[in-house]
Every structure is written in structure tokens, then in C-alpha cells.
Amino acid sequence: MDWADTHMPVLAQIRERFAAERPLAGIRIGASLHVTAETANLVRALVAGGADVALCASNPLSTQDDVAAALVDRHGARVYAVQGEDTDTYYRHITTVVDGAPQVTMDDGADLVSVIHGARTDLLDGIVGGTEETTTGVLRMRALEAEGALGFPVVAVNDAQTTRLFDNLHGTGQSTLDGILRATNILLAGRTVVVLGYGWCGRGVAVRAKGAGASVIVCEVDPVRALQARLDGYEVMPALDAAERGDVFVCVTGDRDVLGAAHFARMRDGAILANAGHFDVEINLPELRDAAVQPPREVRPQVHEHTLEDGRRLHLLAHGRVVNLAAAEGHPAAVMDLAFAGQALAAEFLVRHAGTLEPRVLAVPGELEREIARLKLASLGIEIDTLSPAQEAYLTSWEQGT
Numbered sequence: 534m535d536w537a538d539t540h541m542p543v544l545a546q547i548r549e550r551f552a553a554e555r556p557l558a559g560i561r562i563g564a565s566l567h568v569t570a571e572t573a574n575l576v577r578a579l580v581a582g583g584a585d586v587a588l589c590a591s592n593p594l595s596t597q598d599d600v601a602a603a604l605v606d607r608h609g610a611r612v613y614a615v616q617g618e619d620t621d622t623y624y625r626h627i628t629t630v631v632d633g634a635p636q637v638t639m640d641d642g643a644d645l646v647s648v649i650h651g652a653r654t655d656l657l658d659g660i661v662g663g664t665e666e667t668t669t670g671v672l673r674m675r676a677l678e679a680e681g682a683l684g685f686p687v688v689a690v691n692d693a694q695t696t697r698l699f700d701n702l703h704g705t706g707q708s709t710l711d712g713i714l715r716a717t718n719i720l721l722a723g724r725t726v727v728v729l730g731y732g733w734c735g736r737g738v739a740v741r742a743k744g745a746g747a748s749v750i751v752c753e754v755d756p757v758r759a760l761q762a763r764l765d766g767y768e769v770m771p772a773l774d775a776a777e778r779g780d781v782f783v784c785v786t787g788d789r790d791v792l793g794a795a796h797f798a799r800m801r802d803g804a805i806l807a808n809a810g811h812f813d814v815e816i817n818l819p820e821l822r823d824a825a826v827q828p829p830r831e832v833r834p835q836v837h838e839h840t841l842e843d844g845r846r847l848h849l850l851a852h853g854r855v856v857n858l859a860a861a862e863g864h865p866a867a868v869m870d871l872a873f874a875g876q877a878l879a880a881e882f883l884v885r886h887a888g889t890l891e892p893r894v895l896a897v898p899g900e901l902e903r904e905i906a907r908l909k910l911a912s913l914g915i916e917i918d919t920l921s922p923a924q925e926a927y928l929t930s931w932e933q934g935t
């Protein structure tokens with residue numbers, strides 16, 4: 534946690550201010566986040582701001598038990614998470630956090646919000662607002678909003694430029710390859726890496742795989758993103774065609790069944806299957822198990838070999854769960870610094886504007902974003918220019934030459 538803290542200067546500055554101003558004094562925050570050293574530093578900032586924090590996991594495999602213990606022992610948070618907990622325990626822990634009647638929710642995948650809207654609508658009135666860390670969670674919140682059912686405002690921290698650019702592009706990009714390499718120790722140079730989904734995360738994965746010497750194929754369903762991938766220098770083709778070519782497959786779509794029986798039937802012997810999308814539904818796991826003629830064999834930690842009828846072996850990483858968290862350590866602290874600065878400032882914003890915000894999915898206010906970027910640049914020792922009054926007037930005027 535201390536190591537992460539040294540790479541999280543923006544959050545550290547916010548923690549110092551929070552300790553002095555106590556903007557969250559007495560506020561109950563329920564958080565469902567990956568229980569990692571970086572999250573611990575967010576929790577420290579919230580506690581410094583006066584919040585009473587209860588934390589559970591947002592994925593059963595990403596919990597760092599030592600971090601969970603230290604948060605309880607040294608920082609006064611309540612933590613309900615154990616590495617590798619089964620599904621029942623995972624949801625029991627979420628329910629425990631919900632039962633604490635949080636006034637602010639913090640989600641990474643919308644689990645708290647969906648449990649509250651599904652089973653504890655009695656709590657809605659007491660909730661000031663929530664924050665959401667990831668793309669899939671924002672999609673789920675927007676679905677609730679579209680049904681007119683969202684019971685409180687939710688700040689889509691994920692959609693902030695500071696999050697998408699650093700977290701999804703650089704964080705997921707680097708740590709996904711890190712997870713694949715730690716699990717397999719393969720040489721990427723000379724391999725063909727198939728990236729399914731060319732969104733923020735997919736772009737980050739693709740550019741790093743290319744930089745490591747791999748040939749990269751991109752599969753997309755959005756024509757604009759597919760075109761962008763082609764102009765960025767990758768081959769683009771349907772997933773069924775890529776299935777025959779790839780050595781390593783990385784799903785980062787946020788969608789389901791992106792790879793299934795039809796793809797497995799075409800893959801080469803030794804193909805490696807990884808998922809970095811939020812849920813473990815991107816690779817159709819039941820179809821993979823059905824395609825195998827014997828139970829999966831663990832050939833290395835986090836690598837399960839599935840042998841097909843004709844003898845080909847497909848290697849599934851991290852049980853099809855987020856490979857960067859299950860087989861590596863998730864996003865580097867320097868990346869989470871920005872996303873979690875966004876979380877901390879969004880919580881402060883929700884409390885400050887309690888009762889005045891519509892129950893909608895809200896964008897991170899632009900001023901908060903610029904503040905985060907300013908603090909980060911300052912921590913990097915980087916100064917930038919500012920507009921002169923004449924330039925400002927010029928850029929906001931419709932009159933030519935003024």
C-alpha cells in the first residue's frame with residue numbers, strides 16, 4: 534500500500550486536503566471495488582475525509598488478502614472480501630455492505646446498485662448518490678436509467694477522459710499483457726495476437742502487443758472502430774476467420790459469447806484464450822467445457838488446458854475472468870491514481886450537492902477532470918501554457934479575425 538501510495542501523488546494530495554477539510558464527515562460509503570493496494574489508498578483518502586467505509590470485492594479473484602487485513606487493522610475500514618471466495622460468499626459480502634445502508638455507493642461493475650435496486654429499494658431514499666468505475670457498470674446503470682428505475686444519481690467515473698485515457702487505454706493495455714505473460718511466459722514476438730473489441734481497452738492491448746513484436750488482428754462489430762483499427766495498422770477480419778490465425782486471443786468487448794464453439798472448432802493447437810472484459814461471459818465457458826473430451830488440466834497456475842476430440846489443446850487463462858487482475862495485479866498505481874482521484878472527488882461532489890441532483894447517470898464535471906489532470910501534471914513536474922485573454926476571446930467568438 535505504501536509502494537502504491539508513492540505512485541499515487543494526486544490521490545495523496547486529495548487525502549491531505551480531505552484530512553484538513555473533512556468533506557465526508559459521518560458519511561457511510563459502501564464500496565464494491567477490486568480489493569487491491571491501490572483501492573486501499575482510495576479508502577484511506579475517504580476515511581481521511583471522515584467517511585465510514587465498508588468495502589467488498591467486485592471480483593472474487595482480485596482480492597489481495599493482506600491488503601484487506603491491513604485496511605481493517607490499520608485504517609478503520611470494514612472489509613468483506615477473501616481471495617477466491619465462492620459465488621455465494623461473494624454475494625453475501627455484497628449484501629452485508631448493502632445492509633449497512635450506505636449513503637454513497639462506489640461500484641466497479643454495478644453489483645451494489647443492482648442488489649439495492651433488486652432487493653433493497655427501501656434504502657433508495659437514504660442514498661445521496663453513487664459512482665461507477667467501469668464501462669460494463671455504466672452500461673448497467675444506463676439500462677436502469679432508461680427503464681426510469683434508477684433511484685439516485687450515479688457519476689460515471691469510467692467515462693471521464695482522465696479515466697478512459699489512462700485507466701482503460703494504458704492501464705488495461707499494459708496489465709492485460711502482463712497477466713498473459715505472467716500466466717504463460719510466452720514470447721509475444723512473432724506470435725499472432727487477436728484482439729476482440731477495439732475500444733479503449735482493446736486499443737491499449739493491441740498497440741502493446743504490436744510493440745512487443747506480435748502481428749495483431751482486430752475483430753470488431755462497429756464499422757468506425759474497425760476502420761480505425763485498420764488505419765492504425767492492424768489486420769481486421771471477422772472473428773471466425775481470425776480464429777484460424779491466432780496464437781493468443783484477448784476479449785475486451787464488454788459483450789457475451791464473443792468466442793464460442795464455432796471459434797474453438799477452428800483454433801490452432803496451443804491457442805491461448807484470455808479475457809480482459811468485465812465479466813467471464815466473453816469466452817463461452819460452457820461451450821469450451823463441452824468441446825473438451827476430458828476435464829480441464831491445470832498446466833500452470835491460471836492456465837487450464839482443454840483437449841478437444843482431435844487432440845488440439847486450447848489454453849484458458851484465469852478461468853476466463855479478467856486476466857489482468859486474476860493473473861497480474863491489475864492497473865498500475867500511477868494509473869489508478871487518476872481513476873481513484875475521480876472517485877474521491879465524485880464522492881465529495883455527491884455529498885456537497887446532496888438532494889439537488891437528478892437520479893441519472895451523470896458525467897464527471899469538467900472542472901473536476903481538469904483539476905485531476907492539473908494535479909497529475911504538477912506531480913510529473915510538467916508545466917503547460919495557458920490561453921492569453923486575446924486567444925480566449927478569439928476561440929469563443931464567431932466573428933472572423935476578432
Ligand code: NAI
Pocket residue numbers: 667668669670700701705729730731732733734735752753754755758785786787788790791809810811812855856857858863864
Ligand atoms: P468500449 O465500449 O470502448 O469498447 C468495446 C468495443 O467492443 C466496442 O468498440 C464494441 O463495438 C466492441 N464489441 C462489442 N461486441 C463485440 C463483439 N461481439 N465482437 C467484437 N467487438 C465487439 O469499452 P472498453 O472501455 O474498451 O471496455 C471493454 C470491456 O473491458 C468492458 O467490459 C469494461 O468493463 C472492461 N474493462 C476492463 C478493465 C480491466 O481492468 N480488465 C478495465 C476497464 C474496462
